[in-house]
Amino acid sequence: MDSDQAILAFSALAQPTRLQVFRLLMEHEPDGLSAGEVARRMSVPHNTMSTHLAILTRAGLIDAERQSRSIVYRAQLEAMRGLAGFLVKDCCGGRPELCAPLIADLTLCCPPQKPSSKEVAHG
Amino acid sequence: MDSDQAILAFSALAQPTRLQVFRLLMEHEPDGLSAGEVARRMSVPHNTMSTHLAILTRAGLIDAERQSRSIVYRAQLEAMRGLAGFLVKDCCGGRPELCAPLIADLTLCCPPQKPSSKEVAHG
DNA sequence: TCCATATGTCGAGTAGTCTCGACATATGGA
DNA sequence: TCCATATGTCGAGACTACTCGACATATGGA
Numbered sequence: 001m002d003s004d005q006a007i008l009a010f011s012a013l014a015q016p017t018r019l020q021v022f023r024l025l026m027e028h029e030p031d032g033l034s035a036g037e038v039a040r041r042m043s044v045p046h047n048t049m050s051t052h053l054a055i056l057t058r059a060g061l062i063d064a065e066r067q068s069r070s071i072v073y074r075a076q077l078e079a080m081r082g083l084a085g086f087l088v089k090d091c092c093g094g095r096p097e098l099c100a101p102l103i104a105d106l107t108l109c110c111p112p113q114k115p116s117s118k119e120v121a122h123g
Numbered sequence: 124m125d126s127d128q129a130i131l132a133f134s135a136l137a138q139p140t141r142l143q144v145f146r147l148l149m150e151h152e153p154d155g156l157s158a159g160e161v162a163r164r165m166s167v168p169h170n171t172m173s174t175h176l177a178i179l180t181r182a183g184l185i186d187a188e189r190q191s192r193s194i195v196y197r198a199q200l201e202a203m204r205g206l207a208g209f210l211v212k213d214c215c216g217g218r219p220e221l222c223a224p225l226i227a228d229l230t231l232c233c234p235p236q237k238p239s240s241k242e243v244a245h246g
Numbered sequence: 247t248c249c250a251t252a253t254g255t256c257g258a259g260t261a262g263t264c265t266c267g268a269c270a271t272a273t274g275g276a
Numbered sequence: 277t278c279c280a281t282a283t284g285t286c287g288a289g290a291c292t293a294c295t296c297g298a299c300a301t302a303t304g305g306a
Binding site for chain 2: 007011013014015016026029081084088098101102103105106
Binding site: 157172173174193 | 281282283
């Protein structure tokens, strides 16, 4: 993931509807949702949603696949991983010592079982 | 970190100059750089840079502190951690099983010593 | 072919962003 | 107080993003 790709991804997620769509599709992994279903659930006109889905797709955050008359969209976990990695590696490269607590923090967020609403303190 | 805060951060980083400024300040942790020094290094007029720095500050990604006549800006590692965490937790909450490989991938990005230019495969 | 369903594309209006000259504010020194 | 340095704020022009009606394309069935 280079800077241009990261900027595309940041731009795509910097919009309430699109951020919510991305999270919606994440919840529906690995089945995905059709474009119309996404538009309906978000109460957004289908053509507006089509534009948002295109932007998310261009950013590599989601992926489209035609299934009969529908086009099913799915979140691209690798893209999210790449974006999170971009943020983290950014400091790892120049300042590895700053990275360790950050990684530790992220690891804490994902315990073996349910994470509940427990937030990490300060870090 | 809630959605609104994440959108602020994404918006702030979705601009080439600001993304580069954030990375620049990350490289200069923990000393930071003055507003003028940042503007000079980026070859951007001071008032344009002032606007960008204000946006990054409002997003919580950087922090300002006056030192005599200068105002020194520093990267807020916690904000970056929060943003990366927001992305990761997003899938952890609904799909913990998707989170493990992601965390593993991030951990790989930051080996005990120098990371060199080795990229993780597949992801 | 004709129709219904599903989605994408185009165009225009509105709103927001980016940039930078001009001016304002804040600090330190004489 | 006066000046130089350092930074922030305002305003306008150019550009871009968001939205949605209207139209186009694609699939499946009769």
